[in-house]
Amino acid sequence: MPTPLGHALGGLAVGVLVSGPTTRMLTVGRRKVPLLVAWSVCGMLPDLDFLVGAHQGVTHSLGALLVVALATQILEPRRPVLWVAAAAAYGSHLVLDWLGSDTVAPIGIMALWPFDGGFYLSPYEWFFPVCRDYWLVACRADLVQAVTWELVSLGPLVIAVLLFGRFRRGRAG
Numbered sequence: 001m002p003t004p005l006g007h008a009l010g011g012l013a014v015g016v017l018v019s020g021p022t023t024r025m026l027t028v029g030r031r032k033v034p035l036l037v038a039w040s041v042c043g044m045l046p047d048l049d050f051l052v053g054a055h056q057g058v059t060h061s062l063g064a065l066l067v068v069a070l071a072t073q074i075l076e077p078r079r080p081v082l083w084v085a086a087a088a089a090y091g092s093h094l095v096l097d098w099l100g101s102d103t104v105a106p107i108g109i110m111a112l113w114p115f116d117g118g119f120y121l122s123p124y125e126w127f128f129p130v131c132r133d134y135w136l137v138a139c140r141a142d143l144v145q146a147v148t149w150e151l152v153s154l155g156p157l158v159i160a161v162l163l164f165g166r167f168r169r170g171r172a173g
Contacts, residue, residue, distance in 0.1 A: 001096075001097050001100035001101070001102060001127065001129070001130050002096045002097070002100055002127045002130070002146070002150055003130055003143065003146055003147055003150060004044050004047065005147055005150055005151075006096060006127065006146075006147075006150035006154060007043045007044045007046075007047065007092070007093050007096060008040040008041075008043050008044050009040075009043070009150065009151075009154040009155065009157075009158050010043050010089075010092035010093065010095070010096050010154060011039045011040050011041070011042045011043015011044065011089035011090070011092050011093065012036060012039045012040045012043060012089070012158055012161075013092070013154065013157050013158045013161045014039070014043070014085075014088045014089050014091070014092040015035065015038070015039025015040075015042060015043070015085045015086070015088060015089035015092075016035070016036070016039060016161050016162060017088075017161050017164075018081065018084055018085035018088045018089075019035055019039070019081055019082060019085035020081070026038045026072075026075065026076060026082060027075055027076060028075060035082075035085075038086070038089075039085065039086075039089040040089075042068065042086050042089035042090045042093075043089050043090070043092050043093050044093070045059075045068070045090055045093070046059040046060050046064065046090065046093045046094065046097075047059075047093070055104070056097070056102075056106065056108070056109045056110065056119070057110055057113075058110060058113050058114075060093070060094055060097060060109035060110055060111065061094070061109070061110045061111055061112065061113035061114070062094075062111065062112060062113070062115070063113050063114045063115075064090070064113075065087050065090050065091050065094065066087070068086050068087055068090040069083045069084070069086060069087035070083075071086075072086040072087070094109060094111055096126075096127065097109050098111060098120060098121060098122050099122050099124065099125070099126040099127060100121075100125065100126070100127040100128075100129070100130075101125040101127060101128060101129040102121055102129070103129045104132075106119045107119060107121055108120045108121035109121070126153070127146065127149065127150065128142065128145055128146040128149055129142070129146075130142075130143065130146055131143060
């Protein structure tokens with residue numbers, strides 16, 4: 001499974017690809033949040049389940065993705081592109097975890113909940129396993145390897161999407 005950095009990069013890339021220009025803001029209560037931040041947070045959001053100790057459960061599912069889209073619709077009722085972008089950024093987490101190497105039971109993610117309670121994992125491991133024993137030296141070396149791979153594999157995608165967004169914004173103006 002990717003690290004939070006990998007998930008932030010994935011959410012950022014997909015959110016910008018869907019929403020377009022990156023200078024816009026998302027209204028959350030009385031605050032304005034830059035879309036770049038919002039999409040990165042959406043990419044990391046499913047891992048909030050670590051706080052309750054039930055990782056890779058319903059927060060890693062299509063059901064949770066629909067809740068995020070609905071919440072965004074409530075926050076920004078007149079901007080449907082943001083509903084889709086928030087859902088896509090959140091969904092990037094599901095795809096990246098599905099492509100990860102899982103070493104902690106239950107193996108996989110509940111991708112199809114509430115329609116199916118099974119756990120799914122791709123047969124292709126694109127991302128390194130993430131060691132959770134961060135206090136161990138060997139674990140730190142594994143984390144450096146995982147983060148390096150995420151930067152190498154996702155970094156160019158993020159740069160390309162941001163440049164494409166800038167090009168699209170320039171052509172529209």
